[in-house]
Amino acid sequence: METAEYMKQSSRLSNYGRPQVAILDFGSQYSHLIARRVRELHVYCELYSCQVDAKELEEHEIIAIILSGGPNSVYEEGAPHVSQGVWDLIQKNSIPVLGICYGMQEMAHVLGGAVVPGLKHEYGKAIARRSEGCNSVLFEDMPEEFQMWMSHGDKLSKVPDGFKPVAATDNSEYVAIENLETKMWGLQFHPEVTHSPLGKVVLKNFVVGVAGAKQDWVMTDYAQEFIDRVVQQVGPKGHVIGAVSGGVDSTVAAVLMTRAIGPRFHAVLVDNGCLRKDEATKVLKRMKEDCKVNLKCVDASDRFLSKLKGVTDPEQKRKIIGTTFIDVFQEEATKIEEEVKHEGGSCDWLLQGTLYPDVIESISYKGPSATIKTHHNVGGLPATMKLKLIEPLRELFKDEVRELGMALGIDEMSVWRHPFPGPGLAIRILGEVTPERVKMLQEADDIVIGELWKSGHYRKIGQAFVVLLPVKSVGVMGDGRTYEFVASVRCVETTDYMTADFYHLPYEVMGTMSSRVINEVRGINRLCYDISSKPPSTIEWE
Numbered sequence: 207m208e209t210a211e212y213m214k215q216s217s218r219l220s221n222y223g224r225p226q227v228a229i230l231d232f233g234s235q236y237s238h239l240i241a242r243r244v245r246e247l248h249v250y251c252e253l254y255s256c257q258v259d260a261k262e263l264e265e266h267e268i269i270a271i272i273l274s275g276g277p278n279s280v281y282e283e284g285a286p287h288v289s290q291g292v293w294d295l296i297q298k299n300s301i302p303v304l305g306i307c308y309g310m311q312e313m314a315h316v317l318g319g320a321v322v323p324g325l326k327h328e329y330g331k332a333i334a335r336r337s338e339g340c341n342s343v344l345f346e347d348m349p350e351e352f353q354m355w356m357s358h359g360d361k362l363s364k365v366p367d368g369f370k371p372v373a374a375t376d377n378s379e380y381v382a383i384e385n386l387e388t389k390m391w392g393l394q395f396h397p398e399v400t401h402s403p404l405g406k407v408v409l410k411n412f413v414v415g416v417a418g419a420k421q422d423w424v425m426t427d428y429a430q431e432f433i434d435r436v437v438q439q440v441g442p443k444g445h446v447i448g449a450v451s452g453g454v455d456s457t458v459a460a461v462l463m464t465r466a467i468g469p470r471f472h473a474v475l476v477d478n479g480c481l482r483k484d485e486a487t488k489v490l491k492r493m494k495e496d497c498k499v500n501l502k503c504v505d506a507s508d509r510f511l512s513k514l515k516g517v518t519d520p521e522q523k524r525k526i527i528g529t530t531f532i533d534v535f536q537e538e539a540t541k542i543e544e545e546v547k548h549e550g551g552s553c554d555w556l557l558q559g560t561l562y563p564d565v566i567e568s569i570s571y572k573g574p575s576a577t578i579k580t581h582h583n584v585g586g587l588p589a590t591m592k593l594k595l596i597e598p599l600r601e602l603f604k605d606e607v608r609e610l611g612m613a614l615g616i617d618e619m620s621v622w623r624h625p626f627p628g629p630g631l632a633i634r635i636l637g638e639v640t641p642e643r644v645k646m647l648q649e650a651d652d653i654v655i656g657e658l659w660k661s662g663h664y665r666k667i668g669q670a671f672v673v674l675l676p677v678k679s680v681g682v683m684g685d686g687r688t689y690e691f692v693a694s695v696r697c698v699e700t701t702d703y704m705t706a707d708f709y710h711l712p713y714e715v716m717g718t719m720s721s722r723v724i725n726e727v728r729g730i731n732r733l734c735y736d737i738s739s740k741p742p743s744t745i746e747w748e
């Protein structure tokens with residue numbers, strides 16, 4: 207599905223009547239972090255494409271705008287720019303603006319300053335010095351010198367009229383600029399990253415100090431706003447089908463939906479033949495007993511596995527799985543419709559537990575960022591899909607969803623489960639997916655996860671799994687030669703799944719895993735441990 211179509215289809219949680227900070231995304235890797243930092247201040251904010259229409263912004267009470275960084279250079283042909291309509295809106299409503307890196311360069315470019323390629327690129331830590339006698343509101347409660355994190359190659363060579371520099375580094379004269387009259391500020395550094403220790407203070411000074419935001423937004427507001435809105439959106443006779451895997455995201459989404467429309471919500475777990483060992487049975491039980499969600503399991507394993515036959519390309523696997531998932535949901539929705547037709551009911555909506563990282567990595571969402579892999583529930587959706595999407599968590603990160611899950615009183619087992627991707631073991635079996643390989647991987651995965659629980663490491667790890675490689679190696683068992691598959695264990699530490707490092711699992715635990723997998727799983731005779739971080743690798747292998 208094309209980005210524009212997905213955006214039209216997917217209904218996100220949008221605040222109604224609540225003042226908000228709008229972040230216009232130029233495709234920086236850190237745009238989401240700006241959003242998080244603002245939410246951590248208990249201020250509501252939303253991300254928009256940098257090319258958002260003024261009309262869309264006008265539907266909300268925008269109290270401040272932040273322009274993110276981005277990979278382009280403002281002076282290049284084809285570089286993204288804020289529309290004239292938005293600049294007019296800013297002027298008309300006197301909205302305070304903060305430009306960060308590319309965002310500041312964009313302000314300078316448009317408002318009569320100049321941006322040029324710098325002779326020296328600055329990546330990493332830098333010491334910013336406030337200009338002499340500077341008492342900029344942005345730097346209130348800040349020392350004269352402070353460490354900030356930089357990532358840029360271009361720089362301002364001239365500030366626009368009406369602006370004055372308020373901080374510099376040894377390399378850049380214009381590291382922070384200010385125009386009090388038009389309420390505009392620009393920063394060459396990134397206050398949103400943790401390597402800018404006082405960045406939070408700068409953002410607070412802008413959002414609370416300058417824009418006057420009230421710090422009264424909390425995560426549970428998300429829940430109530432969603433419930434109120436969805437009741438209206440779906441109407442009194444509408445039914446919703448839910449894609450529910452039992453993972454934390456879809457569990458939280460399903461609990462919200464159940465609270466909103468009760469029995470008109472129909473949760474469906476699809477067994478795609480690539481689930482973990484006994485997964486479907488365990489999830490059905492947990493959802494019914496602990497979460498009070500009415501869940502049905504549809505066994506479509508033969509259908510998925512036959513479509514995956516002979517397919518080895520990771521992106522193709524993801525797309526096949528995405529499309530087949532939707533076919534199944536579409537068929538189930540038709541069945542529901544048949545049942546509720548007599549009372550004037552219909553089933554036009556599909557609930558998914560999509561998160562922000564699924565979206566950002568799949569398609570160029572709010573800004574011009576690169577596609578890393580097609581998440582089955584976003585870029586893998588077919589263009590012919592008739593169901594409209596409801597995705598309450600689309601603006602959130604995993605740790606925020608967990609916070610929301612805890613606030614909703616969902617049990618700890620569901621909230622702290624490691625994520626399991628929708629395409630499941632299909633993207634952990636490199637090369638062709640066959641029923642025999644699925645079985646082999648299910649057994650190995652069960653042993654490894656079991657050992658992590660036993661040794662007390664499960665909760666300290668962000669995600670753990672086994673990957674089956676399409677490579678065979680020679681071994682010796684008993685007195686005979688074996689020639690069997692190689693598998694690799696992957697355990698990562700991460701909070702938001704956007705970056706990750708390999709987990710330092712003690713050798714003894716690795717040793718137990720290795721001897722159990724090799725002895726107990728027929729077909730695997732070698733086990734490795736993956737020591738890559740993300741970036742430059744990703745968490746899943748495909």
Ligand SMILES: Nc1ncnc2c1ncn2[C@@H]1O[C@H](COP(=O)(O)OP(=O)(O)OP(=O)(O)O)[C@@H](O)[C@H]1O
Pocket residue numbers: 448449450451452453454455456457474475476477478557558559560564583623624625626627628629
């Ligand atoms: N087997 C499945 N049956 C039904 N829906 C699924 C299945 N697998 C994934 N989905 C849908 O795809 C969405 C994205 O999957 P994803 O794995 O990212 O989230 P999750 O399963 O809810 O949580 P987690 O990331 O913790 O596993 C889910 O929220 C759910 O809506």
Ligand SMILES: O=c1[nH]c(=O)c2[nH+]cn([C@@H]3O[C@H](COP(=O)(O)O)[C@@H](O)[C@H]3O)c2[nH]1
Pocket residue numbers: 524567578579580581582583625626627628629669703740743744745746747748
């Ligand atoms: O539901 C999902 N559908 C997908 O297509 C998909 N691909 C990756 N993931 C999960 O996303 C997180 C980041 O994974 P990567 O570092 O491999 O991109 C990790 O938690 C992955 O398990 C997916 N989840």
Ligand SMILES: NC(=O)CC[C@H](N)C(=O)O
Pocket residue numbers: 234274275276277278279306307308309357358359360361
């Ligand atoms: N991080 C950024 O926003 C970089 C902006 C621009 N591409 C530069 O190199 O200066």
Ligand SMILES: [Mg+2]
Pocket residue numbers: 451453625626627628
């Ligand atoms: Mg999952």
